[in-house]
Amino acid sequence: GAGVSQSPSNKVTEKGKDVELRCDPISGHTALYWYRQRLGQGLEFLIYFQGNSAPDKSGLPSDRFSAERTGESVSTLTIQRTQQEDSAVYLCASSSYLGGRGDTQYFGPGTRLTVL
Amino acid sequence: KNQVEQSPQSLIILEGKNCTLQCNYTVSPFSNLRWYKQDTGRGPVSLTIMTFSENTKSNGRYTATLDADTKQSSLHITASQLSDSASYICVVSAITGFQKLVFGTGTRLLVSP
Numbered sequence: 285g286a287g288v289s290q291s292p293s294n295k296v297t298e299k300g301k302d303v304e305l306r307c308d309p310i311s312g313h314t315a316l317y318w319y320r321q322r323l324g325q326g327l328e329f330l331i332y333f334q335g336n337s338a339p340d341k342s343g344l345p346s347d348r349f350s351a352e353r354t355g356e357s358v359s360t361l362t363i364q365r366t367q368q369e370d371s372a373v374y375l376c377a378s379s380s381y382l383g384g385r386g387d388t389q390y391f392g393p394g395t396r397l398t399v400l
Numbered sequence: 401k402n403q404v405e406q407s408p409q410s411l412i413i414l415e416g417k418n419c420t421l422q423c424n425y426t427v428s429p430f431s432n433l434r435w436y437k438q439d440t441g442r443g444p445v446s447l448t449i450m451t452f453s454e455n456t457k458s459n460g461r462y463t464a465t466l467d468a469d470t471k472q473s474s475l476h477i478t479a480s481q482l483s484d485s486a487s488y489i490c491v492v493s494a495i496t497g498f499q500k501l502v503f504g505t506g507t508r509l510l511v512s513p
Contacts, residue, residue, distance in 0.1 A: 288443070319503075326404075326489070326505035327444075340500065375443050388434075389501070391443025 286310065288392035290376050296398045297366055305361040305395045309378030316359050317389060318351055319375045327375065333359060366399045373397070402427040404492050404504035412510045417480055421507045423473040423490030431493040435464050435475045438487045438506065447475070447488075480511045 289308045297303050309316050318330040329343040333353045344350070348366075353359040363370055373396050377389040404425045413419050425433070432451045436444035448457040448464040450473075456465050461478045477484055487506040494500050 324505075327501075327503040329501065329503075332500075377443070388446045388449065391445070393441070393443050 288376055288378050288390050290374075290392040290395050292395060293393065294396045294398075296400065298400050299368060300365055302362065302364045303366055303397065305363075305374050305397070307359045307361070307376030307378075307392060309357065309359070309376070310390055311357075313378035313380050313390075314356060315379045315389075316353060317377045317379075318359070318361050319377065320345075320372045321375060321394070322372045330361070330374075363397075366397075368399045371397055371399045402492075402494060402502045404490055404502050406488075406490050406504040406507050408507060409505075410508040410510070412512055413480055415480060415482055415511050415513050418476065418478050419480060419509065421475045421477075421488050421490075421509070423475070423504055425471050425473070425490070425492045425502070425504075427492040427494050427502050429495045430468065430471075431495045433464075433466055433473050434491045434493070434501075435462070435473075436489040436491060438489055440486070444489055477509075482511050482513060485509060485511045 291306045314335055316333040319327040321327050331351050332340045335356050336353050348364045351361045373394040375391055375394045377391045379389045407422045432449055434449045435447045437447050438444040447462050448459050450457050450466045452468050463476045466473045487508050489506040490504040492502050
């Protein structure tokens, strides 16, 4: 498809387990963003990739969270030793940002993570 | 602290009526302001984007305004339709070398038949 895709769409896990969330950006988009959206709250910025490098990881809430991107395409967000407060929808977005201002971020449908 | 506040938190209107959603921000230095529509269970979709020099931007029945002096924006929806039922999110971008977006918590709009 032409849009941003994410998998899985839903993930239920037990507290303490590790999870991996995947994002496939729009082909050719160099910028990729991860956000978290807790129930009834706004989006929280987690991490930004420009190509394969991550110039801003300031939003990662703890060292249990990590992300990588390979081949300027697919990105994975890994949460280790999940906690119940990690339950949220994790959204990925991509854009063709090349250093200018005002380009549009296109969002995927999100992965709903539930930690029991 | 960079913040984006939206009002009202939720709104119910009758189909065919108009409505206006508000956004106040304290993000600095300002780069641009966007309005997104987020349907339940879906990712946000961009409606409008305005830079410092733009006062208004339209996208069909959606018209956004920006007052950079008072740091306020509004989204006006004309002749509402049932499909307009969604959350509308105001997002402000700060100039930090890349697009660091500050999201409002959104206004949940319900258009009733």
